[in-house]
Amino acid sequence: MAQIFPEWTNKLPPIVAGIVILVLVGTVGFFWYYGSPYYTDVGYRPEQPVPYSHKLHAGDLGLDCRYCHTGVEVSPVAGVPPTQTCMNCHVMVKPESEKLKAIRKSWETGEPMEWIRIHKVPDYAYFDHSIHINSQIGCSSCHGRIDRMEVVSLAEPLSMKWCLNCHRNPAPYIRPPGNVTNMRWVPSKDQLAFANRFISEKKIDPPTDCTGCHR
Amino acid sequence: MSKELTNMSSTGKEYWRSLEQLAKTPEFEAFLHREFPEGTAEGGATFSRRNFLTLMGASLALAGLTSCRRPVEKIIPYVIAPEEIIPGIPLYYATSMPFGTEAIGLVVENHEGRPTKLEGNPKHPHSLGKANTFAQAAILDLYDPDRSQSVLYRGAEKSWSEFLTAWKALIKEYESSDGEGLAILSESFASPTLARLKKAFRQRFPKARWATYEPVSDENILSGVNIAVGEICHPVYHFEEARVILSLDSDFLQLEHDNIRNAAGFADGRRVITQDDEMNRLYVVESAMTITGGMADHRYRLQSRRIGAFTAALALELTTRDVPVSGVEALGAYTHHPFDEKWLGALADDLIRNAGRSLVVAGRRQPAEVHALALAINSALNNINRTVEYYPPGDIEMSRQEDLIALVQAANSGDVTSLVILGGNPVYNTPVDLAFKEAIDKITHTVHLSTHVDETSRHVEWHIPEAHFLECWGDVHTPEGTLSIIQPQIEPLFGGAKRKYWPP
Numbered sequence: 062m063a064q065i066f067p068e069w070t071n072k073l074p075p076i077v078a079g080i081v082i083l084v085l086v087g088t089v090g091f092f093w094y095y096g097s098p099y100y101t102d103v104g105y106r107p108e109q110p111v112p113y114s115h116k117l118h119a120g121d122l123g124l125d126c127r128y129c130h131t132g133v134e135v136s137p138v139a140g141v142p143p144t145q146t147c148m149n150c151h152v153m154v155k156p157e158s159e160k161l162k163a164i165r166k167s168w169e170t171g172e173p174m175e176w177i178r179i180h181k182v183p184d185y186a187y188f189d190h191s192i193h194i195n196s197q198i199g200c201s202s203c204h205g206r207i208d209r210m211e212v213v214s215l216a217e218p219l220s221m222k223w224c225l226n227c228h229r230n231p232a233p234y235i236r237p238p239g240n241v242t243n244m245r246w247v248p249s250k251d252q253l254a255f256a257n258r259f260i261s262e263k264k265i266d267p268p269t270d271c272t273g274c275h276r
Numbered sequence: 277m278s279k280e281l282t283n284m285s286s287t288g289k290e291y292w293r294s295l296e297q298l299a300k301t302p303e304f305e306a307f308l309h310r311e312f313p314e315g316t317a318e319g320g321a322t323f324s325r326r327n328f329l330t331l332m333g334a335s336l337a338l339a340g341l342t343s344c345r346r347p348v349e350k351i352i353p354y355v356i357a358p359e360e361i362i363p364g365i366p367l368y369y370a371t372s373m374p375f376g377t378e379a380i381g382l383v384v385e386n387h388e389g390r391p392t393k394l395e396g397n398p399k400h401p402h403s404l405g406k407a408n409t410f411a412q413a414a415i416l417d418l419y420d421p422d423r424s425q426s427v428l429y430r431g432a433e434k435s436w437s438e439f440l441t442a443w444k445a446l447i448k449e450y451e452s453s454d455g456e457g458l459a460i461l462s463e464s465f466a467s468p469t470l471a472r473l474k475k476a477f478r479q480r481f482p483k484a485r486w487a488t489y490e491p492v493s494d495e496n497i498l499s500g501v502n503i504a505v506g507e508i509c510h511p512v513y514h515f516e517e518a519r520v521i522l523s524l525d526s527d528f529l530q531l532e533h534d535n536i537r538n539a540a541g542f543a544d545g546r547r548v549i550t551q552d553d554e555m556n557r558l559y560v561v562e563s564a565m566t567i568t569g570g571m572a573d574h575r576y577r578l579q580s581r582r583i584g585a586f587t588a589a590l591a592l593e594l595t596t597r598d599v600p601v602s603g604v605e606a607l608g609a610y611t612h613h614p615f616d617e618k619w620l621g622a623l624a625d626d627l628i629r630n631a632g633r634s635l636v637v638a639g640r641r642q643p644a645e646v647h648a649l650a651l652a653i654n655s656a657l658n659n660i661n662r663t664v665e666y667y668p669p670g671d672i673e674m675s676r677q678e679d680l681i682a683l684v685q686a687a688n689s690g691d692v693t694s695l696v697i698l699g700g701n702p703v704y705n706t707p708v709d710l711a712f713k714e715a716i717d718k719i720t721h722t723v724h725l726s727t728h729v730d731e732t733s734r735h736v737e738w739h740i741p742e743a744h745f746l747e748c749w750g751d752v753h754t755p756e757g758t759l760s761i762i763q764p765q766i767e768p769l770f771g772g773a774k775r776k777y778w779p780p
């Protein structure tokens with residue numbers, strides 16, 4: 062009696078199993094990478110209502126970050142400067158510039174500017190600028206070379222892994238006093254010795270337990 | 277199937293699932309014969325159920341992908357930054373919350389000009405750094421989207437200035453008649469400023485009526501004290517001094533006047549730190565389980581209406597034990613009582629043993645007589661000025677039902693032509709038998725100030741949105757006279773809202 066199934070069907074189960082596994086791994090891998098902050102977030106640079114340039118203001122003009130981000134040393138949030146701060150200069154500098162129209166409008170009407178947020182930690186995680194700045198962690202460790210950015214973009218993934226990498230070993234990032242907003246800072250040769258002294262003196266102890274950040 | 281349902285009655289017991297089925301209304305018959313209830317689309321010509329499910333399935337599957345996109349969020353800075361505000365760091369301001377005739381001293385957490393949390397002010401003698409459920413919930417009231425948002429004239433939106441014009445014309449008519457026909461129905465308050473305004477109003481309109489009504493108030497307590505000593509006074513309890521406490525239907529830990537201080541005092545009296553400390557003992561007689569009942573060492577269940585008799589039995593019991601309670605003769609000769617002899621006896625003994633350090637409190641719900649008797653018992657036990665003090669209420673404006681009744685009668689007989697209701701919802705919460713709603717409909721001009729558009733607002737000519745206490749200035753004082761300021765935390769959220777203290 063002729064066989065119902067030809068011989069090649071014997072190979073069918075392993076082939077099907079192989080395809081299923083490939084599809085599964087592919088799908089998981091796809092979302093693993095493309096759904097992660099590395100793909101979705103890093104490099105995020107939305108268009109802002111005013112083409113404000115950190116490269117010009119913080120880099121070329123050399124304004125200190127804290128001139129505009131005033132809360133950064135004392136408050137959980139760094140904050141974005143009020144319209145008034147821009148107008149301190151721009152009543153004199155380029156008062157007619159087309160690019161500053163939104164700023165002037167805000168100044169005249171009293172309607173606040175609406176900047177698009179770039180750095181964002183989810184609400185279920187707690188982040189506080191002041192404690193990091195007071196532990197001598199520089200802006201550029203977390204925000205990259207802002208002074209070279211025409212438009213701010215997300216330099217680091219801000220993922221949990223990224224936070225923990227530093228929390229487990231903050232020594233390479235701790236700067237000597239006065240360098241927090243220094244964009245050009247590079248670790249000196251005795252960085253580790255300095256940092257370890259600083260950590261033990263100031264009792265720096267970044268939380269690595271879940272409730273430290275998920276409070 | 278439907279046949280079965282409707283004919284079920286032919287044999288056996290008749291069961292029905294709704295009154296319509298029982299009555300066999302035509303609507304119900306029609307309903308039975310339709311597969312889907314009215315209002316459900318039964319697969320129109322262009323859109324079948326299957327099509328719908330196919331499309332929904334596909335959109336659901338794709339919906340997951342949209343979450344991969346980052347939501348756009350804004351950072352909105354100030355235009356001109358206020359000097360004292362650093363974004364991200366809350367500021368704390370002291371204020372107080374008027375609650376009936378109570379004053380709860382609070383500290384408000386304020387984020388960039390928005391109050392977010394209320395806690396007790398540790399420096400305020402009546403909140404001692406704690407707050408109660410009402411104070412905690414008051415912040416939700418502030419942001420309640422259902423709050424009334426504009427002036428209404430017979431339900432139609434009007435502007436504040438339109439009301440002022442109408443009001444000024446109206447009030448002019450009463451100037452010449454000294455306020456004849458004008459009436460005010462107010463909520464109770466303990467505010468020197470409001471008291472002053474009331475006095476000014478009285479002087480300008482001597483013939484106007486004024487009634488104060490509050491559905492939940494200490495009226496019974498005050499008139500009880502009046503019965504006992506011939507003077508209206510407010511009791512202030514010192515639970516921390518009391519070793520033995522008897523609560524007669526009084527939920528003093530949660531619902532009575534001054535419950536924050538009561539709870540703190542009670543906890544102090546109960547706390548044991550060294551081995552020499554004793555705990556206080558709490559006896560509770562009540563009809564329903566309350567927080568206070570839950571703390572009781574000895575709880576006696578009793579119908580609310582029998583608590584007066586229980587108090588009388590206790591007074592007589594004390595008298596037989598050589599602690600004469602004044603006025604007890606009025607209760608008649610003591611033969612027996614229907615209550616648990618052992619319980620009552622032990623309670624009387626315990627109170628006597630701790631005379632001067634015991635406290636009998638009765639709840640708001642109990643009639644004045646029970647309060648008079650409680651005062652007499654406290655007096656017999658030498659507790660007055662030790663565990664309980666009495667303060668004359670001064671200019672505190674208190675709820676008085678008789679004034680409300682007089683107002684309704686005057687309205688019914690046409691003696692009231694204009695009524696201004698300052699807060700509250702009397703159409704809803706006055707006793708039904710009073711027929712307040714019908715009375716108010718007979719008044720020509722009515723104005724209602726309240727936080728919400730409620731039952732009363734729908735029966736008045738003008739409705740005016742009231743500002744929340746976090747939105748306006750004010751003042752308030754406690755029975756002992758601690759004055760505190762109500763500081764606004766934010767401009768009125770809803771443009772139309774006017775404060776209680778509007779400029780004259």
